[in-house]
Amino acid sequence: MSDLRLFSKALLGIYLLFAVIALSTSALCIHTVDQELSREYQSNSEQIAKVIADASVDVLLNRDLSVLQSLVDQYLSIRSIKYIYIADENGEVIVHTFVPQVPAEIVATDRRTTASTHRSLTGIGSVIEVVSPILQGRAGTVHLGMDAGLIGLKIQSAVGREIYLISVLFIGSILLTLLLIGTAARPLHRLLSYQRQLAGEDDGFGLTPAEVTRLLERRDLAGDLARLAQRSPSPPQTNRADPL
Amino acid sequence: MFVPALVEETCCAVIFTTVGPLTGRPVTAVFVIDDSGGTLPNARNCRYGAMLWGLLVSAMPLAANATALAADPATPDREPIRIGMSAAFQGPSRQVGIELYRGIATYFSEVNRRGGIQGRPLQLIAYNDSYQPDRAVDNALRLLGSDKVLLLLGFTGTEPVTRVLPLLKKYDSDHGLMFFPFTGGAAVREAPYDGLVFNLRPSYRQETEALVGELVAHGHQRIAVFYQSDSFGRSGWGGVRKALTDRHLQLVGEATYARGTMYTGSLDRQVAILQSAKPDAIICIATYAASAAFIRDARRADLNVPITTVSFASLDSVVSLLRQIGAEDQRDYLQQLLFSSVVPDPKTSALPAVKEYRALMNQAAALPPTALLDANYQPSGYNRTSLEGFLDAKLLVAMLNRLGKNLTRASLAAAVVGMKDLDIGLQHPLSFQGRNQASDEVYFDAVNSNEVAGTSAVNEAKK
Incomplete structure (x- = not known):
């Protein structure tokens, strides 16, 4: 424990550095994943909406709505797509995939708009709705709701993996630090024992002559201090012999 | 007399019905082949059982009248007329598939008992799709491909049938036709599939x-x-x-x-x-x-x-x-x-077709084979779904009989459009003149x- 106290400031610094690294990389990761995934999802969803819109023209003008329904149903197997609906040129929903009904939030909006919107729908959750016009909007619009929660889940997953990695590194670093501190503190312990021997105290860890020799031969701070202690006059002692 | 084809190991029921060469009585057998990769322990046995039965039946007339058979130039024509069906035999809509099958199979058995069509027995190959569109497409592919059926009959449900339609277009050059799907959906009644699908029921x-x-x-x-x-x-x-x-x-x-x-x-x-x-x-x-x-x-x-x-x-x-x-x-x-x-009351109607339905259902109502049949299923008595299947089969047989011996997909496709005055014992004769739907009742x-x-x-x- 005394060793840790010796290096407490250094340790605190290391912990703070780790915290800064973990927080900054997580924030950067969240931002990057969020941006990239959102862009990717939106781009894919817009493409799908456009494909449906292009395919819908002929069906809408020449065939039964059930064919259109069958067409949009097939896209629901894509995990990120929560719903699809097609509104006619008057904004009336003529095909949709909602069960048990078209949400009130959608009923209340202007369905002829072609701008993408972020919605929070009861029973469905957070979605980003992209819109693609059919025949430049003259035949209607295709609306596709992609699961914004899924993006959040991906972010959580990516950040979780990063935090796991950082935690493993952090724990490993602590263990390594303790090892290094122990290694660095060992000559100091010997120096302390040596000085106590010089002072005629017995701390129970008395050094052997060979250990004292190795200590005095060290070319570091511990060696310098040991040699200095050897040259320093000993305090007056009675009834105790110099071990050397 | 025929030798059954060895079909793929898949969930399939095959009805063989022929006139016994010695007794003159109808002989019917149903064999089942499993699609679950071996979950039915006897699938392989059934398959070989089907082969064995076919060979046995084939061999019997050889023994009884070998000379006549050898001299019969029409022997190749006696191959079965394969009809392909996909329907929900399991799941929430199983009753539709099972009862439709019962109606069709009951009438086919009767036709086969009378000697088939131009001497060729009808063979109904049925697969379960559990009302799942993708499985219906798989089944249609198998039926039109490896099973080489003459036509598709009694496909069930708007969504599965709608998904199968493009496949018919793909097989257009090979004249893959669908008859009497169990749906009133518009997709099977309008272009571009109106020449490939023929309906009995109204929309x-x-x-x-x-x-x-x-x-x-x-x-x-x-x-x-x-x-x-x-x-x-x-x-x-x-x-x-x-x-x-x-x-x-x-x-x-x-x-x-x-x-x-x-x-x-x-x-x-x-x-x-x-x-x-x-x-x-x-x-x-x-x-x-x-x-x-x-x-x-x-x-x-x-x-x-x-x-x-x-x-x-x-x-x-x-x-x-x-x-x-x-x-x-x-x-x-x-x-x-x-x-x-879309059909008359099966219990009370006095129309000849319905009377015949009741008589045949009483005599020998067919049941799907056990692999297609849910263990807990209790067959209904007279009901509208089996009656519709029965009428589908009756109309189909009337159409096939008009084609004579030249029973191919191409001849069927050429002849079916314009067929008229098909009297199957309903209120009015049925026609396909200028449209692909026979009834509006x-x-x-x-x-x-x-x-x-x-x-x-x-x-x-x-x-």
Whole structure:
């Protein structure tokens, strides 16, 4: 424990550095994943909406709505797509995939708009709705709701993996630090024992002559201090012999 | 006499029926081949059993009259006429597939007993698709491909059939045709598939038009619709909407349910949605299980307005379920129900085709093989679905008989358009002149607490 106290400031610094690294990389990761995934999802969803819109023209003008329904149903197997609906040129929903009904939030909006919107729908959750016009909007619009929660889940997953990695590194670093501190503190312990021997105290860890020799031969701070202690006059002692 | 082809190891039922060469009596066998990769322990045995049986039957006339057979130049023609079917034999809509199969197979057995078509027996190859579109497509591919069927018959459900249609186009050069799908969907009645699909029953648009007309005639103007969230539901929804628009009315409410909903599931949310719209009548575009569940939950919620269904919700199945739950709940769920059907009353109709149906169902009603048949399934008595299958088979046989010996996909495709005056014992002879739908008859069945009151009104829907 005394060793840790010796290096407490250094340790605190290391912990703070780790915290800064973990927080900054997580924030950067969240931002990057969020941006990239959102862009990717939106781009894919817009493409799908456009494909449906292009395919819908002929069906809408020449065939039964059930064919259109069958067409949009097939896209629901894509995990990120929560719903699809097609509104006619008057904004009336003529095909949709909602069960048990078209949400009130959608009923209340202007369905002829072609701008993408972020919605929070009861029973469905957070979605980003992209819109693609059919025949430049003259035949209607295709609306596709992609699961914004899924993006959040991906972010959580990516950040979780990063935090796991950082935690493993952090724990490993602590263990390594303790090892290094122990290694660095060992000559100091010997120096302390040596000085106590010089002072005629017995701390129970008395050094052997060979250990004292190795200590005095060290070319570091511990060696310098040991040699200095050897040259320093000993305090007056009675009834105790110099071990050397 | 024929040797059955070795078909792929897949969930398949094959009926072999022929006239016994020694006794002159009909001999029928059904063999099943499994599609679950060996979950049926006897699948392989069945397959070889089918081969063995075929060889046995083939060998019998050889022994009895080898000279005649050897000299018979028409022997190759006696190969079976393979007919391919895909339907829901399992799952929430199993009753439709099973009963349709029973009707078709019963009539095919009778035809085979009489010597088949130009001496060739009919062979029905049926697969289960559990009302799943992707499985229906797989089945159609197998039937038109490796099974080399002459035609597809009795495919079930708007969504599965709609998904199979592009496949017919793909097989256009090979003349892959579909006959009498169990759907009133518009997709099978209009371009670009109108030359590839031939229907017996009227469309959902005709049924909903007739239903709306009937309701409005009885003073109902606040009509809501409960429908399946897929192309079947959309087809019916579109029909109801159009019929109302034509009468300057609008839907007052709508609620959907997911395909595959079981009778045991709750439809309380849908009931609440429609209840809040205060309708004075509701039209269900739903399977029999969902229709029965909706009626049950609506009545429990005191939504006591008239409820009607289209033909896909087999009247007999709905009534059976409601009667069962009614007995448990000590409640009458059969009030204010109106069903539209596309066939006459199977129990009471005096039409020759229906009489023949009753006679043959009494004699030897066929059952799907055990691999296709749910273990808990109890076959119904006379019912509209098996009658429709029976009429499908009867009309098909009448058409094939007109083709003579030249029974190929190409000759069928060339001859079927324009066929007329096909009398199968219904009210009127049937025709395919200038259209791909033979019948426009929509029947209404009212139900009371004791029994199905019978077809009380017959409307010829708007063509």
